[in-house]
């Protein structure tokens with residue numbers, strides 16, 4: 001009898017403890033953080049029963065569906081931003097700069113003061129990337145160095161950085177030109193075979209293939225024309241992220257037997273097998289002194305990272321995921337905007353011919369171009385591929401006048417900061433590349449208000465590589481074609497991880513003689 005009483009008491013205590021923990025996790029903790037933030041003047045949606053577990057997700061999906069159901073006017077740069085990232089803009093319009101949103105159980109606090117953003121970018125041990133990604137598909141793709149923090153990160157970044165320095169990247173130029181050549185030949189053929197000397201093409205696919213060609217060779221030493229499999233597997237995985245539902249954001253959701261999870265597992269398994277096979281072949285070749293190629297994969301294989309196969313695979317997956325869509329769509333946006341702002345197309349082409357004459361673009365010539373870099377910066381300002389950057393706080397910390405509670409996220413909403421009249425002037429929402437005429441430092445007054453590649457020590461490792469590719473390909477294309485936007489084009493930027501034109505980029509191509 002006595003034993004039974006003890007057992008019942010223990011069971012009751014256990015049930016109460018578990019219930020208390022769940023109540024804390026689901027309700028009391030989020031509410032406590034909310035009170036803490038509101039006391040300091042931050043505003044956002046209340047954490048109510050409706051937001052339990054999923055936070056603002058339901059509202060986000062509704063607002064996105066609404067905004068993404070119709071295109072906006074070409075040249076209406078106010079609406080383009082709002083369409084691309086409607087929830088961020090809606091929150092800002094409703095609550096101002098001191099706002100927060102709910103990412104599940106955690107508040108995400110907007111930080112938009114330049115000095116605070118600088119502090120966040122530089123103090124990366126306190127403001128960690130530490131992606132608390134619960135989305136099961138996304139977890140498979142956000143891998144590699146982006147997942148490391150502190151010393152562990154620094155060790156890896158030191159190993160990788162030399163490969164991405166400009167001096168090394170110069171060697172990439174013939175490769176980029178070779179891939180660009182394939183596109184140019186193909187496009188010339190299409191135009192020549194047309195009746196009226198023009199051809200309308202959605203350029204997205206060819207641009208993506210071009211970037212895949214460069215990336216595959218540069219990262220893996222694989223000729224993309226001969227072996228597309230690794231790339232296709234990663235592309236299919238990132239396509240899956242578009243099908244992610246709010247259930248995919250639940251902790252532990254990866255164990256649910258959903259169609260998306262099953263497909264993601266299958267693709268991941270196949271991808272790992274291929275990368276593993278490649279790793280074994282290369283290791284063997286290196287041992288036998290047969291490998292001389294200089295690519296990122298081989299460089300990692302010769303470092304201590306190679307001792308950990310899973311980590312190696314994670315880095316390579318991460319590199320492709322981080323580099324491919326970002327670079328390809330920046331190139332696509334540049335082409336679209338060269339059509340829309342055709343006066344800039346004329347100026348950029350005139351300069352390309354003045355600098356290169358009849359020769360193909362080269363490194364020395366690229367550094368003399370002034371118009372294209374201005375134009376590219378303006379595209380990155382208004383159409384940044386990543387519209388927000390987030391950091392995670394493990395402990396309560398002070399940030400200027402704020403005290404931020406532990407276990408929250410801060411976000412720096414790139415797309416809002418890049419369009420803020422306080423930093424860019426009254427014409428912040430106009431497409432004006434001339435604001436970058438004297439470089440980024442002058443345009444921003446040295447403030448951390450332009451960060452398409454982030455800032456500080458954890459700035460994108462591949463930003464020189466991306467800019468070089470985009471500049472080189474644009475210069476090469478401008479020498480060969482004129483571009484006009486097709487009447488079928490609908491201006492519809494939206495964010496699916498990166499900012500993309502929802503209905504593609506149909507452009508009328510004409511050969512230049």
Ligand code: HEM
Pocket residue numbers: 129144145146147157318319322323324326327330385386389390451452453454457458459460461462463465466467
């Ligand atoms: C236009 C093209 C690109 C854009 C706009 C871009 C943007 C970014 C941004 C904003 C971050 C920081 C994310 C954060 O702080 O949360 C980042 C990180 C990173 N990017 Fe890029 N990226 C581009 C191209 C590339 C390329 C070409 C590569 C490599 C081949 C690359 C590899 C990486 C890696 C590995 C990181 C993580 C760095 C670290 O954590 O130390 N990216 N990128």
